[in-house]
Amino acid sequence: MNTTSLTHSNVEDAYTRWAPVYDWAFALVMRPGRRASAAVINRLGGKVLDVGVGTGLELPMFGDNVRITGVDLCEPMLDIARKRVADLGLKNVDELRVMDAMNLDYADASFDVVVAPYVLTVVPDPERMLNEMARVVKPGGEMILVNHIGADSGPIALIEAWLGRRSAALGWDPQFPWSILGDWIARRPDVELLERRTLAPIGLFTMARLRLR
Ligand SMILES: C[S@@+](CC[C@H](N)C(=O)[O-])C[C@H]1O[C@@H](n2cnc3c(N)ncnc32)[C@H](O)[C@@H]1O
Incomplete structure (x- = not known):
């Protein structure tokens, strides 16, 4: 289901433009979301x-008890x-590969944890990405998502609606409702919501932790 005007090519173009100034x-x-998810992952290992x-x-935030594989659609x-890994001498990063989150090139149950900070709102089909994340997590493992969840009403909702009409150029959907995630969880008896946490300092982002039964 394509819920927004985002497509692979406009997302890739947008992040190719963002890459030089992204950091x-x-x-x-967006540091609080990366920190919160890395803290959970460092506890789990x-x-x-x-x-x-x-x-x-997020890569320098992971401890030595974690082995990381990173994938992204956008080579730049x-x-x-890759430069960050080399410059900082990060020894716990196994590989960084170009890959589509909606079509992961890994076998079922390959990972203890699958994390996606600020990604669910930028893919054309979030449910397909969630299905893929669930497929590659081991039973008992966790899926961790960090996203901006759109406001239901009020001035913020109006601003998000205005920004939403520009989502193709921005490369993300600012109107992303919680129901996309909530409805997906409700349809998956093998998935339980462990935690839904609004993140400091201003509650702009939410971390959701899901466990595969
Ligand atoms: C907002 S950035 C978040 C990057 C990083 N997680 C962080 O915390 O800074 C979204 C990232 O998702 C990537 N992306 C977008 N669509 C994707 C897809 N279908 N598969 C894999 N990565 C994708 C973009 O290229 C971009 O690097």
């Missing part, structure tokens, strides 16, 4: 897939992630 624009504002790893801003974003 400058988004390192700080194991083999982790970071879907839509982007420029790899991954090039920056």
Whole structure:
């Protein structure tokens, strides 16, 4: 189901444009979500897939008890992630590959944790991405999602509606409702919602932790 005007090619174009300035624009504002998800993952440990790893801003937050594979649709974003891994000498990153989150090239039950910070709102078909994430997580493992969830009403909802008409150029959907995730969970008896946490400082982003039974 294509819920927005986002397509692969306009998302890839958008992030190719964002890549050179991405860290400058988004390192700080989205850091709480990366920190919160990395803290959970460092407690769990194991083999982790970071879907839509982007420029790899989250990679230095992972501990030595974690082995990370990162995938992203956009090569220029991954090039920056590769440079970060080399510059910082990160030894726990196994590979960084171009890959579509909606069509993951990994066998079923390959990872202990699959994390996707700020990605579900940028793919044309979020449900397909969720199905793929669930497929590659081991039973008992976790899926961790961090996203901006759109407001239901009020001035923020109006601003998001205005921005939503520009989602193809922006590369994300600012109107993303919780129901996309909530309805998907409700349809999956093998998935339970462990935690839904609004993140400090201003509650702009939400972290959801799901467990595969
Ligand atoms: C908002 S950025 C988030 C990057 C990173 N997770 C972070 O915390 O900074 C969204 C990322 O998702 C990637 N992306 C978009 N569509 C994708 C898809 N279908 N498959 C894989 N990655 C995708 C973009 O290229 C971009 O790097």
